[in-house]
Amino acid sequence: MSTEHVKVLIIGSGPAGYTAAVYASRAGLKPVLYTGGQPGGQLTTTNDVENYPGYPEGINGPQMMVEFQQQAERFGTDIRYGLATKVDFSGYPHRVWIDDKTEITADSVIISTGASAKYLGLPSEQEFANKGVSACAVCDGFFYKGKPVAVVGAGDTAAEEATYLANLSPKVYMIVRRDEMRASKIMQERVLNTPNIEVLWNHETEEVIGNDTDGVTGARLVNNKTGEKTEIEVNGFFVAIGHKPNTDIFKGWLDMDETGYLIVKPGTSHTNIEGVFATGDAADKVYRQAVTAAGTGCMGALDAERFLAEKEFEMSTAEA
Ligand code: NDP
Numbered sequence: 388m389s390t391e392h393v394k395v396l397i398i399g400s401g402p403a404g405y406t407a408a409v410y411a412s413r414a415g416l417k418p419v420l421y422t423g424g425q426p427g428g429q430l431t432t433t434n435d436v437e438n439y440p441g442y443p444e445g446i447n448g449p450q451m452m453v454e455f456q457q458q459a460e461r462f463g464t465d466i467r468y469g470l471a472t473k474v475d476f477s478g479y480p481h482r483v484w485i486d487d488k489t490e491i492t493a494d495s496v497i498i499s500t501g502a503s504a505k506y507l508g509l510p511s512e513q514e515f516a517n518k519g520v521s522a523c524a525v526c527d528g529f530f531y532k533g534k535p536v537a538v539v540g541a542g543d544t545a546a547e548e549a550t551y552l553a554n555l556s557p558k559v560y561m562i563v564r565r566d567e568m569r570a571s572k573i574m575q576e577r578v579l580n581t582p583n584i585e586v587l588w589n590h591e592t593e594e595v596i597g598n599d600t601d602g603v604t605g606a607r608l609v610n611n612k613t614g615e616k617t618e619i620e621v622n623g624f625f626v627a628i629g630h631k632p633n634t635d636i637f638k639g640w641l642d643m644d645e646t647g648y649l650i651v652k653p654g655t656s657h658t659n660i661e662g663v664f665a666t667g668d669a670a671d672k673v674y675r676q677a678v679t680a681a682g683t684g685c686m687g688a689l690d691a692e693r694f695l696a697e698k699e700f701e702m703s704t705a706e707a
Pocket of ligand 1: 565
């Protein structure tokens with residue numbers, strides 16, 4: 388088990404983490420950033436980002452994250468692959484373990500761990516994970532080119548994934564559990580005006596069907612109004628039912644709501660622990676946008692900088 392001390396530790400590599408890194412490194416704080424299990428974060432599973440200011444023509448999500456990383460590297464951020472697996476915020480400096488083996492002690496910690504896709508929780512869904520079941524159409528849709536697919540969910544993500552898949556597949560079923568969609572009006576219209584998308588209203592999935600050789604071959608659905616069961620033939624089964632914040636390791640240390648979103652002092656990135664700052668989707672259940680994540684990443688770095696300056700001042704006056 389190795390140990391290392393850093394001034395600013397950033398956990399996570401989405402827009403929040405990299406923005407915090409740009410600000411902290413430009414402030415001379417020599418931040419160390421651990422990428423987490425999905426380097427680049429959720430935007431690496433997105434196709435076109437059209438609503439991030441400064442890209443008038445839009446930009447591809449993975450490319451955008453490469454650019455975020457390059458910008459952080461340009462100012463000297465030490466970017467490392469690794470997953471924070473445990474923390475101990477009982478004393479000072481703060482302690483964080485990476486991949487259960489490296490212990491980092493940090494004068495300040497900026498949490499930018501984001502959120503992860505939710506699944507339905509069916510055993511068959513797990514059985515066929517990466518064999519037809521996916522939570523990212525943009526990542527995996529290509530594998531089902533020319534084949535029928537299904538998307539579960541009725542939010543903007545599901546609508547976006549269904550329209551994306553409709554360009555690749557002859558038939559896209561959208562499995563919606565109510566008789567209306569949560570997605571924005573423009574996205575709903577896009578779905579309803581795409582001829583090869585069929586919306587199955589009031590339907591829930593009972594089982595994903597398949598076998599070892601072919602992976603997913605279909606899904607058994609039930610109409611929750613009539614109880615009627617149907618089977619659809621699909622080779623790709625895309626789950627797009629929302630996200631869960633990646634904050635499990637902070638349970639017991641940091642204040643969070645019932646879903647696990649970290650609670651910050653309003654208008655700041657301060658958590659209930661001095662020197663620990665929360666940014667991005669891990670602390671945002673309302674906006675969840677790349678640009679808001681980047682904005683709070685900036686706040687995290689500025690709050691950390693101020694905290695460290697005050698701490699240094701306290702120590703120098705205590706010594707004098
Ligand atoms: P949402 O939480 O908005 O939607 C989740 C959807 O999944 C809902 O329709 C919900 O149904 C459905 N759902 C949840 N659990 C189940 C279940 N067990 N079985 C079946 N269906 C289920 O998540 P999104 O990921 O779609 O969006 C998150 C945020 O990101 C939103 O604010 C969205 O606007 C934003 N976003 C914006 C985009 C853009 O601007 N380009 C693109 C993608 C997302 P019900 O409605 O019945 O609760």
